[in-house]
Amino acid sequence: MTANASANASPRRTTLYDWHIANGGKMVEFAGYEMPIQYPSGIMTEHLHTREHAGLFDVSHMGQIVLRGSEAVAALEKHVPSDVQSLKPGQMRYSTLLNEWGGVIDDLIIVRPDTGYDLWVIVNASRKEHDLAIIRGKLPSNLIELVNRDLIALQGPHATHVIRALADNDVVEKLGFMNSTWTKMSGIPVLLMRSGYTGEDGFEISVDPQSTETLVSILMQDTDVKPIGLGARDTLRLEAGLCLYGHELNEKTTPVEAGLKWVVNKARLSEGEFAGASILESELLNLPERSRVGIMVDDKAPAREGTEIQNTKGEKVGEVTSGGFSPTLQKPIAMGYVDKHLAVNGTRLQLIVRGRPLPARIVPLPFVPHRYINKGKMP
Numbered sequence: 454m455t456a457n458a459s460a461n462a463s464p465r466r467t468t469l470y471d472w473h474i475a476n477g478g479k480m481v482e483f484a485g486y487e488m489p490i491q492y493p494s495g496i497m498t499e500h501l502h503t504r505e506h507a508g509l510f511d512v513s514h515m516g517q518i519v520l521r522g523s524e525a526v527a528a529l530e531k532h533v534p535s536d537v538q539s540l541k542p543g544q545m546r547y548s549t550l551l552n553e554w555g556g557v558i559d560d561l562i563i564v565r566p567d568t569g570y571d572l573w574v575i576v577n578a579s580r581k582e583h584d585l586a587i588i589r590g591k592l593p594s595n596l597i598e599l600v601n602r603d604l605i606a607l608q609g610p611h612a613t614h615v616i617r618a619l620a621d622n623d624v625v626e627k628l629g630f631m632n633s634t635w636t637k638m639s640g641i642p643v644l645l646m647r648s649g650y651t652g653e654d655g656f657e658i659s660v661d662p663q664s665t666e667t668l669v670s671i672l673m674q675d676t677d678v679k680p681i682g683l684g685a686r687d688t689l690r691l692e693a694g695l696c697l698y699g700h701e702l703n704e705k706t707t708p709v710e711a712g713l714k715w716v717v718n719k720a721r722l723s724e725g726e727f728a729g730a731s732i733l734e735s736e737l738l739n740l741p742e743r744s745r746v747g748i749m750v751d752d753k754a755p756a757r758e759g760t761e762i763q764n765t766k767g768e769k770v771g772e773v774t775s776g777g778f779s780p781t782l783q784k785p786i787a788m789g790y791v792d793k794h795l796a797v798n799g800t801r802l803q804l805i806v807r808g809r810p811l812p813a814r815i816v817p818l819p820f821v822p823h824r825y826i827n828k829g830k831m832p
Contacts, residue, residue, distance in 0.1 A: 464482045464485060464486055464487045465485055465486045465487070465514070466486065466487050467486060467488070467511055467513040467514060467603065468513060468603050468662045468665045468666065469511045469513065469603075469665060469666060469669065470487060472666055472669065473488075473489045473511065473680075476492060476680055477492050477493040478490075478491070478492055478680070478682060479491050479492070479682070481683075483514070483578075483683055484514055484577070484578035484579040485514070485578060485579060486514040486578060488511070488514060488682075488683055489511070489680070489682040489683065490682045490683050490684045491682040491683075491684045491685070492679075492680050492681075492682055494679070496682070496684035496685045496688065496780075497780050499679065499680075499681045499682060499684070499685035500681075500685040500688050500689055500780040500781070501780055501781070502609075502679050502681070503608055503609045503651060503653065503681055503685060503689060504609065504610075504653065504689075504781060504821075505609070505610070506609050506610070506611045506677045506678070506679070507607055507608065507609040507610075507611040507612045507615055507655075507675070507677045507678045507679075508607070508608050508609050508651070508678075508679060508680075508681035508685070509605065509606070509607055509669065509672055509673065509678050509679065509680050509681060510605070510606040510607075510608065510680075510681050510686055511603075511605060511669075511680075512604045512605070512606050512650075512657070513603040513604050513605070513662075513665070514578035515575055515576065515577065515578055515581075515604050516575070516576040516577070516578065516580070516581025516582075516584065516585075516599055517573065517574070517575055517576075517599070517600050517602045517604065517659060518573075518574040518576060518581070518584065518585055518588070518597065518598070518599050518600070519570045519572070519573055519574075519597070519598045519600050520570070520571055520572040520573075520574065520588070520596065520597050521570055521571055521595070521596050521597070521598075522571060522596055523571070524592065524596060525571065525572070525588075525592055525596040525597050526538065526571055526572055528588055528589070528590055528592055528597075529563070529572065529574070529588050530721075530726070530727060531590075531726070531727055531728065532550050532551055532558070532587060532588065532727060532728050533548045533549060533550055533551065533561075533563075533716075533727060534548065534549065534551060534708065534716055534717040534718060534721060534722065534727055534729075534730070534733060535548040535563070535716050535717070535718050535721070536718040536720070536721055537563055537572070540563065540565040540572075541565065542565055542566065542567040542568070543565065543566070543567040543632050543633055543634055544564075544565055544631065544632060544633075545562055545563065545564045545565075545631040545632060545633055545646060545648060546562070546563045546631070547560070547561075547562055547563075547631075547716065548560070548561060548562075548563055548716050549561070549702070549708045549713065549716055550576075550584055550587065550588075551707075551708075551727065551728045551729040552704055552728055552729060553728050553729055554705075554707075554729055554732055555707040555708075555709075555728075555729030555730075555732035555733050555736070556703065556704040556705050556706060556707060556729070557698070557702040557703060557704065557706055557707065557708060557711070558580065558583070558584065558587065558704055559576055559577050559580040559583070559584050559698060560577070560696060560698055560702055561574055561575060561576045561577070561584070562574070562575040562646075562648065564633050564644075564646060566633060566634075566635060566644060567633070567634050567635060568635050569635065573644065573659075574588075575604070575657075577698050579698075579699070580698065581599060582599070585597065585599050601662060602659045602660065602661065602662070603659070603660050603661070603662050603665040604657060604658070604659055604660075605657070605658045605660060605665065605668065605669060605672075606649055606650070606655060606656070606657045606658070607655055607656050607658070607672060607678070608649045608650075608651040608653045608654075608655030608656075608681075608689075609651070609653050609654070609655060609677075610653065610654060610824065611677040611678075612653070612654060612655045612656055613625055613654060613826070614677070615672060615675045615677060615678060616638070616645070616656055618675075619638040619639050619671065619672075620636050620637070620638050620645060621636050621637045621638075622636065624636045624645060628645070628647040629647065629826065629827040630647055630648070630654075630825040630826055630827055631647065631648055632646075632647055633645060633646040633647070633648075638658070638668060638671070639668070639671050641660065641664045641667065641668050642660075642661070642664075643658050643659060643660045643668070644658070644659035644660075645658055646658070646659070647826070650686065650689070650690050650693075650695060651686070651689040651690060651693060652689065652690070652692060652693025652694075652695070652819060652821060652822075652823045652824065652825075653689075653823075653824050654824050654825055654826040687775075687777070688777060688778075688779070688780060691775050691776075691777060691779070691786065691788065691820070692779055692780075692781055692782070692786065692819065692820045692821040693819045693820075693821060693823060694747055694788065694818030694819030694820060695819075696711055696713070696745075697774075697775060700758060700774045700775045701745055701774045701775065701788060706790075707729070707732060707733060707736060707741065708733070709733055709736040709737060709741050710736070710741040710742075710743055710744060710745065710790065711745050712744065712745045712818070714737060717733055717737070722734055722737075740793050741793060742792070742793055743771065743790045743791060743792055743793060743796075744790065744791065744793055744796035745774075745788060745789070745790055746788065746789065746790070746791055746796050746815045746818075747786070747787075747788055747815065747816045747817060747818040747819075747820060748762075748773070748776075748786065748787040748788065748789060748802065748804070748813050748814070748815060748816065749784070749785075749786060749813060749814055749816045749820075750776075750784065750785035750786065750787060750804060750811055750812075750813045751811070751812040751813060751814065752785065752806075752811040752812065752813075753784075753785070754785065754806050754807075754809075754811060755776055755777050755778050755785040755787075755806075756773050756776040756785060756787045756804040756806050756811065756813075757773065757776050757777070758773060758774060758775060758776065759772060759773065760772065760773035760776060760787070760789075760804050760805060760806060761773075761804070761805040762789055762791055762802055762803075762804055762813075763802065763803045763804075763805060763810065764795065764801075764802060764803075765801050765802070765803065767803070767810075770791050770792045770795055770802070771789050771790045771791035771792065771795075772789055772790060773787045773788070773789040773804065774788055774789050774790065775787065775788045775789075776788070776789075779820060779821075781820075781821050782820060782821070786820050787804070787813075788818070791815070795815070796815065797815065798815055798816060798817050799814060799815060799816075800814065800815040801813075801814050802814060802815065
């Protein structure tokens with residue numbers, strides 16, 4: 454969800470740093486942490502393994518913020534356009550933290566656990582301290598806390614079978630997409646969330662750092678499970694048409710421009726009680742000046758972030774925010790922002806790659822269909 458690096462001089466390490474090294478992880482600095490970009494099998498193999506089996510990701514660099522009590526929940530609602538109060542125990546909701554101009558400070562997952570804390574908020578690594586300060590405002594310190602927890606993701610069509618064998622009380626059968634529960638996996642207490650960042654069915658697991666390596670070792674005993682680095686995580690989320698903070702999202706981009714207007718609750722918008730409400734209301738009525746689109750490149754060369762987007766007359770109409778080669782589709786794909794009058798599926802464009810115009814066209818997102826699982830549709 455984020456690509457912005459931390460300003461810290463020395464990168465931090467997650468609990469699994471030594472485990473990554475032992476498994477051949479190639480470490481790079483990402484969002485202020487030393488993280489595995491890939492393992493010996495390579496990004497392409499890791500990507501396809503996740504699509505076909507189950508990929509294990511260390512995403513412990515992400516922040517986990519606990520909010521206690523109605524006062525803290527109300528403080529969060531001042532900065533997000535979604536309805537937080539209506540979340541029922543166990544439900545989760547994707548939303549955006551906004552500034553007064555409607556720009557995205559961060560994108561986040563809001564969880565109302567089925568027991569315990571009032572809210573559990575998953576935020577991006579490079580933004581967590583900033584987010585905490587904004588939400589905290591004048592709240593008493595005991596109502597909001599950045600907790601020391603690790604986060605492990607298991608993604609792919611076989612993730613369900615792996616989790617089902619380890620979790621207590623048949624919880625997998627009860628969890629649909631964007632639902633969560635406190636449970637135990639092989640006796641280890643976890644917050645189990647049916648969610649992820651790949652477009653595949655999968656789970657994210659919040660666990661105490663003292664138990665992280667034990668849990669990962671247990672998960673890895675299943676031959677369907679392989680470790681996956683950040684390189685494949687990025688190609689997977691690009692195919693799924695999901696935003697990455699610092700690329701598709703930033704403080705000068707609104708959720709409406711980003712194609713995330715569904716995070717804006719209409720009742721809360723009419724009340725105008727959250728940051729940037731008037732800006733978003735205007736954009737929803739009149740359309741923003743630019744829109745995020747999916748782009749299929751009719752060439753073999755990928756278009757990377759920052760690539761100029763032109764219309765067929767050679768006039769600049771936008772810029773690529775994320776791009777690369779799709780392992781699933783076996784062709785280059787990209788996302789970017791273009792002028793609103795061009796944001797129509799089928800519109801012909803050209804992308805300027807190494808000084809050469811490449812033919813391209815706008816296509817629907819996602820590039821690869823999502824395979825989320827709702828209740829009653831378990832494999």
